Amino acid sequence: MTVNVAQRVDLEVVSEIIPPQVKVLDVGCGEGELLQLLQETRQVDGRGVEISQRGVNECVARGLSVIQGDADTDLVFYPDKGFDFVVLSQTLQATRNPRKVLEELLRIGDRAIVSFPNFGHWKVRFSLFFNGRMPVTKDLPYSWYDTPNIHFCTIRDFVSLCDEIGAKVERATALDVNGKKIRFSMPWWFWNFFGQQAVFLLKR
Amino acid sequence: MAAARALKSRNEVENPTSKVLKFGADKPLALAAGVMLSPFQIAYQTYGTLNEARSNAILVCHALTGDQHVANNNPVTGKPGWWDVLIGPGKIIDTERFFVICSNVIGGCLGSTGPASINPATGKPYGLDLPVITIKDMVRAQAMLVDHYGIDRLFCVLGGSMGGMQVLEWAASYPERVFCALPIATGARHSAQNIAFNEVGRQAVMADPDWHGGTYFETGKRPEKGLAVARMAAHITYLSEAALHRKFGRNLQDREALTFGFDADFQIESYLRHQGMTFVDRFDANSYLYLTRAMDYFDLAADHGGLLANAFVGTSTRFCLVSFTSDWLFPTEESRAVVHALNAAGASVSFVEIETDRGHDAFLLDEPELFAAINGFLRSAARARGLEEL
Numbered sequence: 001m002t003v004n005v006a007q008r009v010d011l012e013v014v015s016e017i018i019p020p021q022v023k024v025l026d027v028g029c030g031e032g033e034l035l036q037l038l039q040e041t042r043q044v045d046g047r048g049v050e051i052s053q054r055g056v057n058e059c060v061a062r063g064l065s066v067i068q069g070d071a072d073t074d075l076v077f078y079p080d081k082g083f084d085f086v087v088l089s090q091t092l093q094a095t096r097n098p099r100k101v102l103e104e105l106l107r108i109g110d111r112a113i114v115s116f117p118n119f120g121h122w123k124v125r126f127s128l129f130f131n132g133r134m135p136v137t138k139d140l141p142y143s144w145y146d147t148p149n150i151h152f153c154t155i156r157d158f159v160s161l162c163d164e165i166g167a168k169v170e171r172a173t174a175l176d177v178n179g180k181k182i183r184f185s186m187p188w189w190f191w192n193f194f195g196q197q198a199v200f201l202l203k204r
Numbered sequence: 205m206a207a208a209r210a211l212k213s214r215n216e217v218e219n220p221t222s223k224v225l226k227f228g229a230d231k232p233l234a235l236a237a238g239v240m241l242s243p244f245q246i247a248y249q250t251y252g253t254l255n256e257a258r259s260n261a262i263l264v265c266h267a268l269t270g271d272q273h274v275a276n277n278n279p280v281t282g283k284p285g286w287w288d289v290l291i292g293p294g295k296i297i298d299t300e301r302f303f304v305i306c307s308n309v310i311g312g313c314l315g316s317t318g319p320a321s322i323n324p325a326t327g328k329p330y331g332l333d334l335p336v337i338t339i340k341d342m343v344r345a346q347a348m349l350v351d352h353y354g355i356d357r358l359f360c361v362l363g364g365s366m367g368g369m370q371v372l373e374w375a376a377s378y379p380e381r382v383f384c385a386l387p388i389a390t391g392a393r394h395s396a397q398n399i400a401f402n403e404v405g406r407q408a409v410m411a412d413p414d415w416h417g418g419t420y421f422e423t424g425k426r427p428e429k430g431l432a433v434a435r436m437a438a439h440i441t442y443l444s445e446a447a448l449h450r451k452f453g454r455n456l457q458d459r460e461a462l463t464f465g466f467d468a469d470f471q472i473e474s475y476l477r478h479q480g481m482t483f484v485d486r487f488d489a490n491s492y493l494y495l496t497r498a499m500d501y502f503d504l505a506a507d508h509g510g511l512l513a514n515a516f517v518g519t520s521t522r523f524c525l526v527s528f529t530s531d532w533l534f535p536t537e538e539s540r541a542v543v544h545a546l547n548a549a550g551a552s553v554s555f556v557e558i559e560t561d562r563g564h565d566a567f568l569l570d571e572p573e574l575f576a577a578i579n580g581f582l583r584s585a586a587r588a589r590g591l592e593e594l
Contacts, residue, residue, distance in 0.1 A: 060554045061576040063584025067555035077544040
């Protein structure tokens with residue numbers, strides 16, 4: 001939806017977390033790559049919400065159960081704990097109210113999986129530090145004035161938001177620029193510096 | 205020509221050019237109005253073959269002025285079936301694979317019991333003596349037809365507009381009998397604006413002196429002018445401002461200049477007049493009153509304690525809703541309300557809004573995105589139902 005395909009290595013990390021035959025809601029499901037992957041490899045009961053009509057039509061034509069909707073406004077219509085997992089993949093930074101969206105995810109799902117690009121990554125920091133300009137990189141290709149990504153955060157920002165809303169981090173993974181997992185034993189500051197994106201498994 | 209069509213249409217009421225299932229005194233239809241309709245009959249068409257497991261049946265529900273001739277030439281107009289683009293051998297709804305049923309609704313005028321049918325109590329057409337028919341009544345009658353084929357569970361129920369209302373009613377009344385549901389360009393209730401347009405149409409019919417309180421069959425004349433006006437007004441609501449402008453603009457009809465009179469100077473006037481004139485040959489005016497009333501009365505939430513989600517609690521039916529951006533009769537918001545209710549009920553639901561300027565009637569047209577959605581939805585449902593591809 002808001003990031004390019006090269007970044008979607010997080011999908012594999014997400015799918016590894018999800019056990020077979022559970023009920024999954026993918027919020028911001030794009031053209032349904034993750035849902036299709038989960039249906040084929042995990043036989044899940046998968047549903048999707050996608051803001052772009054083109055993405056939705058593509059999903060439905062592929063036989064996926066997807067509706068057009070906005071994470072900011074439409075999650076309220078879902079009942080409490082209607083899903084085992086709710087996935088928000090590379091979408092949090094594009095929502096108007098990330099905190100409220102995160103709380104909705106934790107209300108609707110038994111567990112929430114959230115992946116996002118890390119604005120604390122060293123390339124972003126160097127770009128801002130040396131150029132004095134908002135970073136435009138291969139992975140974050142938008143200029144500040146036309147970006148859909150209006151609420152960037154760093155890994156540490158995200159962890160502190162989780163604390164604030166009482167979400168327990170059950171699992172966290174940071175991926176480097178090559179999409180490789182950073183070793184688990186590293187401290188937060190290391191992840192926050194070298195993690196290009198992060199995947200969190202949350203429960204409340 | 206017009207008279208011949210009108211006669212043909214009249215003959216279809218009692219002896220339709222299609223299959224007919226008659227229900228005697230032992231099988232009355234319990235109407236929402238609180239009375240029994242008996243005897244009654246359902247005129248219907250089938251295409252394809254019912255498989256041994258009776259799991260490949262698709263029920264198609266027609267719209268206000270549609271009929272059972274969904275995929276064959278219409279016996280009255282001679283034109284191809286109204287969803288011929290979608291249904292047939294090798295088409296998206298492949299009749300070599302599925303058993304397709306389409307019945308004329310109760311209250312209609314092409315062979316199912318309606319106001320033009322003979323009232324056995326009087327030997328004359330019912331006219332307004334027929335009890336008011338509801339969408340639920342239509343669906344209950346269809347269920348009796350489906351029972352006749354020994355089909356416990358339909359693979360799919362689909363339809364647009366008033367047909368979509370029937371689909372939603374099916375899913376709410378018989379959730380265990382509907383594997384997947386495809387309501388298109390419809391809503392869970394008729395809006396005030398839609399009731400308003402229907403009322404204009406009904407008043408046009410009833411203001412025609414030839415209507416005679418609905419007993420016009422006895423006079424040999426029909427309220428053609430009133431029904432034509434009703435159709436003209438309704439037809440505008442099936443299109444969109446953009447489509448009308450694209451097709452007609454302010455173009456003049458067979459003339460170089462305005463005539464400074466009240467002839468059909470503009471193409472759009474001529475077009476609407478033609479729509480009105482051809483409609484009266486094939487449709488019964490009283491039927492038009494009954495069916496528009498059925499749509500007005502439809503309010504699925506009201507039937508379920510005021511909360512639409514209650515209509516779908518615990519459903520295992522798979523839903524796919526479709527709306528069109530330029531449809532102002534059933535705007536996207538109507539479909540979205542159903543989607544939100546289905547979400548709240550935890551149902552499996554897809555929802556596609558298709559961008560087109562063709563208005564409400566887009567569901568009857570060759571819309572590639574509509575076909576792609578129907579195709580994707582049905583294929584995945586067929587896999588889930590264990591219906592192997594041929």
